[in-house]
Amino acid sequence: MSEQHHDGGHDAAAVYKAYITIFVVLCVFTAVSFACNALVRAGVMLPMVSMAIITAVAVAKAGCVAFIFMHLKWDWGKVYCIMVPVLIMCVMMMIVLLPDGVLGWPKN
Secondary structure (H helix, E strand, O other): OOOOOOOOOOOHHHHHHHHHHHHHHHHHHHHHHHHHHHHHHHOOOOHHHHHHHHHHHHHHHHHHHHHHHOOHHHHHHHHHHHHHHHHHHHHHHHHHHHHHHHHOOOOO
8 A cells, every 4th residue: 555645735845944934033032032131130121121021032932832833823723622622621620619619718
C-alpha cells in the first residue's frame, strides 16, 4: 500500500516563512525584555514600568508561540470546540463546589 502524505492544505513554503518570521519576532521581543532590564539597572526606567512592559512582551511571545508553533492558526476550529465545553465545566464545578467552600469554612 502506498502512504499518502498531505499537509492538511498548508503550503510548506508559507509555513516555513511563518516559522522564521515568528523566530525573528521572538528574538526582537527578547531583546526588548533585556533592554528594559538594562534600563532599570541604569536607573533610566522605573521597575514597575519595566515589569509592565516585560509582562506585555511575555504575553505577546506566548501568543505568537501558541498561534504558530502550536498550530492554532490552522486548527483553531478544533481547539475552540474542545475548549468551550471545558470552560463550561470549569464554571459549573466552581458553582457546585462554592457552597462547600463557604458553608464548610471552619468557625472559631
